[in-house]
Amino acid sequence: MTAAGAAGPAFSAGPPLLEIRDLAIDFGPPEEPLPAVRGVDLTVRQGMTLGIVGESGSGKSLSMLSVVSLLPATARVTGSIRLEGREVRGISGRELRKIRGAKVGMIFQDPMTSLNPVFTVGDQVGEAIRTHDPGLSRRAARARAIELLADVSIPKPAERAGSYPFELSGGMRQRVMIAIAIANNPALLIADEPTTALDVTIQAQILELLKRLVDERDVGLIVISHDLGVVAGVVDRVAVMYAGRIVEDAPVDDLFAAPRHPYTRALLGCLPRLDRPQAALTPIPGAPPALAAVHEGCSFRTRCGFRQPRCDHEDPVLMTVGRSQAACLFADQIDVAPATADGVAP
Amino acid sequence: MTSPVVDQTPGPAGGQAGTLAAGPILSVRDLVKSFPVRRGGGPVRSRQVVHAVSGVSFDLFAGEVLGLVGESGCGKSTTGRCILRLVEPTSGEITYRGEDLLSKRPGELRALRRHLQIVFQDPYSSLHPRRRVRDIIAEPMIVQGASSRAALAEVPRLMRTVQLDPARAARYPHEFSGGQRQRIGIARALSLSPEILVLDEPVSALDVSVQADILSLLEDLQQRLQIAYLFISHNLSVVRHLADRVAVMYLGKIVETGTAADIFGRPSHPYTQALLSAAPIPDPAVERGRERIVLGGEVPSAIEPPSGCRFRTRCWKAQEICGQDEPALVDRGDGHPVACHFA
Numbered sequence: 001m002t003a004a005g006a007a008g009p010a011f012s013a014g015p016p017l018l019e020i021r022d023l024a025i026d027f028g029p030p031e032e033p034l035p036a037v038r039g040v041d042l043t044v045r046q047g048m049t050l051g052i053v054g055e056s057g058s059g060k061s062l063s064m065l066s067v068v069s070l071l072p073a074t075a076r077v078t079g080s081i082r083l084e085g086r087e088v089r090g091i092s093g094r095e096l097r098k099i100r101g102a103k104v105g106m107i108f109q110d111p112m113t114s115l116n117p118v119f120t121v122g123d124q125v126g127e128a129i130r131t132h133d134p135g136l137s138r139r140a141a142r143a144r145a146i147e148l149l150a151d152v153s154i155p156k157p158a159e160r161a162g163s164y165p166f167e168l169s170g171g172m173r174q175r176v177m178i179a180i181a182i183a184n185n186p187a188l189l190i191a192d193e194p195t196t197a198l199d200v201t202i203q204a205q206i207l208e209l210l211k212r213l214v215d216e217r218d219v220g221l222i223v224i225s226h227d228l229g230v231v232a233g234v235v236d237r238v239a240v241m242y243a244g245r246i247v248e249d250a251p252v253d254d255l256f257a258a259p260r261h262p263y264t265r266a267l268l269g270c271l272p273r274l275d276r277p278q279a280a281l282t283p284i285p286g287a288p289p290a291l292a293a294v295h296e297g298c299s300f301r302t303r304c305g306f307r308q309p310r311c312d313h314e315d316p317v318l319m320t321v322g323r324s325q326a327a328c329l330f331a332d333q334i335d336v337a338p339a340t341a342d343g344v345a346p
Numbered sequence: 347m348t349s350p351v352v353d354q355t356p357g358p359a360g361g362q363a364g365t366l367a368a369g370p371i372l373s374v375r376d377l378v379k380s381f382p383v384r385r386g387g388g389p390v391r392s393r394q395v396v397h398a399v400s401g402v403s404f405d406l407f408a409g410e411v412l413g414l415v416g417e418s419g420c421g422k423s424t425t426g427r428c429i430l431r432l433v434e435p436t437s438g439e440i441t442y443r444g445e446d447l448l449s450k451r452p453g454e455l456r457a458l459r460r461h462l463q464i465v466f467q468d469p470y471s472s473l474h475p476r477r478r479v480r481d482i483i484a485e486p487m488i489v490q491g492a493s494s495r496a497a498l499a500e501v502p503r504l505m506r507t508v509q510l511d512p513a514r515a516a517r518y519p520h521e522f523s524g525g526q527r528q529r530i531g532i533a534r535a536l537s538l539s540p541e542i543l544v545l546d547e548p549v550s551a552l553d554v555s556v557q558a559d560i561l562s563l564l565e566d567l568q569q570r571l572q573i574a575y576l577f578i579s580h581n582l583s584v585v586r587h588l589a590d591r592v593a594v595m596y597l598g599k600i601v602e603t604g605t606a607a608d609i610f611g612r613p614s615h616p617y618t619q620a621l622l623s624a625a626p627i628p629d630p631a632v633e634r635g636r637e638r639i640v641l642g643g644e645v646p647s648a649i650e651p652p653s654g655c656r657f658r659t660r661c662w663k664a665q666e667i668c669g670q671d672e673p674a675l676v677d678r679g680d681g682h683p684v685a686c687h688f689a
Binding site for chain 2 (some may be wrong): 056169199200202204229253256269271283
């Protein structure tokens with residue numbers, strides 16, 4: 001394991017690769033909007049790896065899809081999304097095509113549905129190259145595609161370039177997706193549940209590959225995952241999302257060692273541990289709130305073991321505690337209370 | 347888990363001590379399941395066989411949780427389905443309390459199925475979308491001969507057992523969340539008070555907070571009702587949490603079995619070691635300090651499995667002998683059988 005930035009590495013100055021400010025994504029009729037994402041702020045710098053963790057419907061994928069404008073047409077996006085200092089929210093389709101692939105590479109969960117079944121993988125990697133370098137001959141693009149397949153450790157890349165997606169295993173297909181994502185040397189890679197569809201031994205291979213690419217190419221990497229275990233070994237920093245908001249943003253060690261938001265604590269209490277016997281899991285009671293126009297108070301309060309009267313009507317904003325930020329009115333007092341979901345003496 | 351840990355080799359000898367003196371309630375011997383496949387699709391047909399399960403033997407004791415772990419395609423789910431004869435085994439023996447399940451005619455099998463039930467992975471596709479929850483839960487009882495009235499009378503109790511509100515009995519599956527649907531599936535499986543529950547990846551489709559909830563429920567039910575679980579999962583952390591004993595499968599075979607403490611504390615088979623080292627641990631400090639065994643390559647085809655040891659193509663210990671002799675799953679006297687020449 002490379003201990004990238006556990007102690008907060010010094011990042012280069014200049015504008016961050018990605019700077020998101022006050023991002024909000026709504027669906028539904030404007031007069032009665034359903035907010036899927038609210039008030040998200042995120043910053044990613046070169047060489048930095050960020051994990052975005054949350055459960056289904058927390059808004060983690062939507063937030064990142066908005067960076068490359070891949071949201072459904074019905075989504076309304078507000079706020080600011082800057083790539084290398086330049087605003088990309090609401091830019092034209094033509095401008096957008098210059099960004100997709102060239103500045104930001106995307107890796108999705110299911111490589112089978114992301115790849116075109118009727119073209120060879122060599123053609124598909126080649127197409128990604130030629131999209132941003134139309135002057136390149138097919139032959140040269142093909143040669144470059146084979147190099148890329150080698151870069152992502154596909155054995156016999158020249159031979160495999162002639163394979164169709166169905167001829168490859170899930171792990172190999174995901175490597176092809178990664179080759180496409182890095183084809184134009186983007187500064188930022190966004191991997192949305194990159195290993196969720198894969199077996200654990202293949203997952204380990206893909207995570208090693210992503211870590212190697214970050215080290216070799218000095219790119220920024222965002223890993224979206226529902227699995228705290230996956231991000232623990234890969235990223236420097238973690239943002240935890242709940243009900244459309246970032247509820248905690250912290251260096252990975254701080255997040256796991258001293259979680260400041262009750263939801264983060266509760267999530268950690270839900271995880272069975274492989275490396276040690278465990279007495280009992282502490283499930284989180286209840287379910288996440290439905291999308292609704294008006295929320296009063298903290299959206300986690302109905303499931304929270306630390307709930308206080310103030311939580312019912314005060315909407316917590318991110319509070320800085322040490323190197324962490326947590327959207328809890330009591331973030332600075334959380335560490336003294338027991339880590340159970342079923343109540344703490346007020 | 348507090349239930350007694352049972353050291354039992356998969357061999358027929360059963361030196362049982364302690365509270366579970368009666369011996370296994372379910373024995374599986376040399377289970378084989380092959381699926382014919384047609385390759386090529388054109389006029390030239392080549393008949394091939396996928397060797398999904400290739401000679402699996404194990405015992406399940408009353409009230410214990412046996413975890414069956416492995417990656418996709420290792421045959422763990424097929425094994426579970428063979429036990430209920432949801433797929434017909436190609437050969438082998440499956441005995442439930444001395445009754446040979448494989449020789450039973452449909453009517454006899456139905457009577458025995460009362461004792462063996464299954465919960466499936468996907469709570470969306472395993473519940474009939476156009477039937478009310480109460481009818482879904484009551485159906486096994488009706489199949490087993492109960493009157494509809496008597497069966498429906500049991501539904502509120504079963505719903506409470508899985509912590510569902512009986513007031514919602516007349517609703518349809520789509521009105522429930524994924525976790526709640528899995529509870530419906532569990533209530534249905536429990537309706538006949540089975541002695542054995544096959545749980546086929548019961549929490550794999552669920553979010554972690556819901557997963558913890560269902561795992562706690564399963565744990566609680568197991569302790570209260572003393573049902574034996576065959577818990578099939580690819581998730582080692584989940585299996586560690588629940589299982590008393592564990593069998594690890596690779597490409598249709600069990601490569602190692604033992605108590606949970608043996609498997610997780612002293613894994614002997616190289617595949618078990620690799621599997622454990624590949625599984626992520628939610629702790630960055632632990633992750634950084636880990637010596638990870640990253641296996642090369644992928645699982646070979648189950649149509650033409652490697653000769654000798656099936657793991658040898660990915661194994662860092664492989665020698666010539668591994669390609670020639672298939673290592674037997676032998677107990678070296680410690681109740682922790684391993685199928686490896688170098689264990």
